[in-house]
Amino acid sequence: MRPRAGSKALIREINEALVLDVVRAHRPVARARIATETGLSPATVTGITARLLGAGLLTETDAVRNTGGRPARLLDLGTDAVVAAGVRLSDTEAYVVLVDLRGEVVASHQEPLTSTRPQDVGEGIARAVGLAAASRPSSTLIGVGVAVSGVVDQQSGVVRHSGSMGWEDVALQRRLTALLETPVVLDSYVNSVASGLLLFDGRLAGRDLMIFSVGASLGASVVVRGRVHRGFSGTAGGFAHSSVGRGTGRPCHCGAEDCLETWASHWGIRRELERRGETAGSLVGRDDDVLASAADCLGTAVANAAKMFGPERVVLAFTPEMNVPALTARTEQVFRRQYAHGTTPPPALEIAATGPSGHASGAAYTVLAQLFTAGTSEAETTGARSTTLTVG
Numbered sequence: 001m002r003p004r005a006g007s008k009a010l011i012r013e014i015n016e017a018l019v020l021d022v023v024r025a026h027r028p029v030a031r032a033r034i035a036t037e038t039g040l041s042p043a044t045v046t047g048i049t050a051r052l053l054g055a056g057l058l059t060e061t062d063a064v065r066n067t068g069g070r071p072a073r074l075l076d077l078g079t080d081a082v083v084a085a086g087v088r089l090s091d092t093e094a095y096v097v098l099v100d101l102r103g104e105v106v107a108s109h110q111e112p113l114t115s116t117r118p119q120d121v122g123e124g125i126a127r128a129v130g131l132a133a134a135s136r137p138s139s140t141l142i143g144v145g146v147a148v149s150g151v152v153d154q155q156s157g158v159v160r161h162s163g164s165m166g167w168e169d170v171a172l173q174r175r176l177t178a179l180l181e182t183p184v185v186l187d188s189y190v191n192s193v194a195s196g197l198l199l200f201d202g203r204l205a206g207r208d209l210m211i212f213s214v215g216a217s218l219g220a221s222v223v224v225r226g227r228v229h230r231g232f233s234g235t236a237g238g239f240a241h242s243s244v245g246r247g248t249g250r251p252c253h254c255g256a257e258d259c260l261e262t263w264a265s266h267w268g269i270r271r272e273l274e275r276r277g278e279t280a281g282s283l284v285g286r287d288d289d290v291l292a293s294a295a296d297c298l299g300t301a302v303a304n305a306a307k308m309f310g311p312e313r314v315v316l317a318f319t320p321e322m323n324v325p326a327l328t329a330r331t332e333q334v335f336r337r338q339y340a341h342g343t344t345p346p347p348a349l350e351i352a353a354t355g356p357s358g359h360a361s362g363a364a365y366t367v368l369a370q371l372f373t374a375g376t377s378e379a380e381t382t383g384a385r386s387t388t389l390t391v392g
């Protein structure tokens with residue numbers, strides 16, 4: 001095992017992350033502002049920014065800001081030196097995007113998967129990342145984030161359970177690190193979406209949020225003071241497998257019965273339609289008791305979870321196949337009704353659309369986030385800002 005970098009190198013790494021994070025949050029920004037925000041001396045900031053400019057992580061813009069003294073060129077994040085890859089894994093394909101330091105998607109590739117065997121999936125991901133990276137030969141690939149539907153233990157790099165992949169305890173990170181020879185970070189779909197919001201939506205810095213994704217499967221991300229709360233073994237946010245208590249004995253892919261997943265995920269709705277002998281095609285245009293029950297279960301479960309945690313904002317992110325008014329509008333109604341007689345005000349509710357590219361770029365942001373938090377105790381948490389900064 002390689003020893004940890006020496007303290008001098010570590011301090012340099014942390015200071016560089018502090019500077020990059022201020023540029024990310026306030027871009028384009030003057031060196032004087034960086035010094036104010038980080039508490040570093042102007043001379044130290046000049047040294048660090050020179051190194052980061054040399055490495056291409058920062059770039060000097062043509063804009064100048066005159067703050068009374070000498071006009072100063074503003075700094076922005078460089079777009080060419082490094083890219084991060086994000087992979088959205090499903091049972092049929094690996095959807096890969098490359099993002100630059102500003103979070104812009106600069107390349108993408110969809111690689112069909114022949115099976116969900118971990119070995120085949122690993123090789124498919126490696127092929128897809130290689131093809132995407134080949135389109136940016138001059139940029140250094142700093143790492144690969146992989147979003148998987150299900151319960152993901154990010155710390156140990158293990159997918160604990162994924163219904164769509166049919167996986168239990170798959171050590172995907174170790175497999176991919178060996179294949180790709182670059183750092184690999186795993187996360188759930190919904191935590192990947194959360195990472196993207198936290199990194200590039202300044203409104204959300206340091207806030208308490210809950211983000212729910214509604215798609216083939218259900219997921220929730222619990223964000224405490226701007227950090228994704230993961231819980232023991234990555235199990236936080238596992239509301240998909242909470243019981244709706246209807247006692248109908250619907251079997252779930254997790255082994256339990258009557259989970260919310262069986263009522264309100266696309267997988268569950270499709271299964272119910274098949275059980276009724278209907279061809280489970282698109283849900284667009286449907287408005288029936290199946291979608292009404294889904295919305296009732298979902299709106300109630302989201303409100304129950306939110307009441308327990310007390311977030312100031314709840315984001316309900318629907319994938320395209322679930323983004324139908326009969327579901328989204330009724331879910332919102334049911335959610336609001338749960339607060340109608342309460343003594344606490346409801347959190348702000350945002351209905352959002354998400355999808356494969358959002359999951360994939362979110363996975364890439366979990367990698368990018370580490371550049372802005374390197375060396376700190378928060379490095380493992382995506383999108384977290386350094387606690388020594390007061391910004392925003």
Ligand SMILES: [Zn+2]
Nearest residue numbers: 241252254259
């Ligand atoms: Zn279940």
